[in-house]
Amino acid sequence: MTSQAVITVSGARRRYGAFEAVRGVDLAVRRGELVALLGTNGAGKTSLVELVEGLAPPSAGEIRVLGLDPRRRRRDVVGRMGIMLQEAGFSADLTVAETARMWAGTLSAPRPVAEALDVVGLAHRADLRVASLSGGERRRLDLALAVMGRPQVLFLDEPTTGLDPESRRATWGLVRGLLEEGVTVLLTTHYLEEAEALADRIAIMHAGRIVTEGAVADIVAAEPSRISFVPHDAAGAVVPLRPVDVPTLHGAVAIDRGRVSVRTERLQDDLGTLLGWASAHALRLGDLDARSASLEQAFLAIAAMSGDGVEGADRAQHTHPDKTLGSETAA
Numbered sequence: 001m002t003s004q005a006v007i008t009v010s011g012a013r014r015r016y017g018a019f020e021a022v023r024g025v026d027l028a029v030r031r032g033e034l035v036a037l038l039g040t041n042g043a044g045k046t047s048l049v050e051l052v053e054g055l056a057p058p059s060a061g062e063i064r065v066l067g068l069d070p071r072r073r074r075r076d077v078v079g080r081m082g083i084m085l086q087e088a089g090f091s092a093d094l095t096v097a098e099t100a101r102m103w104a105g106t107l108s109a110p111r112p113v114a115e116a117l118d119v120v121g122l123a124h125r126a127d128l129r130v131a132s133l134s135g136g137e138r139r140r141l142d143l144a145l146a147v148m149g150r151p152q153v154l155f156l157d158e159p160t161t162g163l164d165p166e167s168r169r170a171t172w173g174l175v176r177g178l179l180e181e182g183v184t185v186l187l188t189t190h191y192l193e194e195a196e197a198l199a200d201r202i203a204i205m206h207a208g209r210i211v212t213e214g215a216v217a218d219i220v221a222a223e224p225s226r227i228s229f230v231p232h233d234a235a236g237a238v239v240p241l242r243p244v245d246v247p248t249l250h251g252a253v254a255i256d257r258g259r260v261s262v263r264t265e266r267l268q269d270d271l272g273t274l275l276g277w278a279s280a281h282a283l284r285l286g287d288l289d290a291r292s293a294s295l296e297q298a299f300l301a302i303a304a305m306s307g308d309g310v311e312g313a314d315r316a317q318h319t320h321p322d323k324t325l326g327s328e329t330a331a
């Protein structure tokens with residue numbers, strides 16, 4: 001944990017009855033940094049973020065936001081945090097400006113309403129009723145309300161779910177602007193592209209733990225590249241191969257229904273060997289695909305490796321009480 005850390009999570013755990021949804025998480029987010037929390041469904045992202053927001057107590061471990069316990073020192077922290085809710089819960093009959101004014105009334109030093117709407121590109125919709133906004137515009141209103149109090153720390157929970165690609169990119173632009181102002185952001189998203197576009201670092205959760213953390217490039221670099229093709233002869237007929245027919249490569253070879261797949265750390269070398277071998281044997285490498293790993297591949301590989309069986313065993317014992325904060329066991 002560095003001295004610059006705005007969010008620090010140390011050994012955090014969260015229980016719901018007998019089930020532990022967060023199982024010893026350490027995380028630090030520095031000032032002006034965006035960390036994206038990714039994970040499979042039920043990995044524990046929301047359970048963790050709620051601890052950081054101070055909405056629930058950890059059953060063990062320590063959370064600090066701006067150096068303070070976000071639950072015990074809630075009054076001192078809450079005004080410096082912005083939380084983008086899924087739906088702000090205001091009446092759909094109010095106009096955009098009325099909604100923003102009502103929200104501003106709850107804050108100690110809010111941005112002017114016009115400025116907050118301008119930040120999210122909604123100034124031209126100020127007099128429209130919330131009910132008339134498109135889904136994307138509503139999401140932007142949610143963001144306007146979250147940034148209205150000029151937060152130092154912003155929590156974005158799937159901020160672009162349901163947005164069209166253009167609105168999604170517009171939202172990314174807004175978030176980048178906030179980061180440049182020094183706002184610290186903890187983002188949860190299921191869009192890997194969003195994490196790639198915005199995040200300084202990514203933390204991947206699985207079964208209550210952070211199983212991988214780092215810059216996108218480093219996480220992707222740890223995954224092997226892939227080559228695949230279907231060998232054809234000069235007449236265009238598929239040539240059925242066995243692994244022993246393929247030349248020796250750095251990577252591992254698998255053959256499934258005629259398609260040869262190679263997972264390799266040495267993409268260029270193995271591709272070169274295969275191209276030379278194909279020419280020498282007058283083979284065409286049909287449907288040839290050679291690519292470095294993507295974040296999606298890395299994510300799927302990490303989720304698969306992280307022991308679904310273990311999680312399954314735990315889940316079998318989990319009787320799943322009501323999904324209420326009241327069902328938790330705090331330390």
Ligand SMILES: Nc1ncnc2c1ncn2[C@@H]1O[C@H](COP(=O)(O)OP(=O)(O)OP(=O)(O)O)[C@@H](O)[C@H]1O
Pocket residue numbers: 016019021039040041042043044045046047048320321322323324325327
């Ligand atoms: N109040 C609760 N009582 C019991 N179990 C709960 C409660 N809240 C969450 N859980 C369980 O804890 C686990 C983690 O849930 P959580 O909502 O934190 O996951 P998530 O990573 O945010 O998932 P998703 O991506 O699907 O939103 C899940 O198995 C969920 O069913």
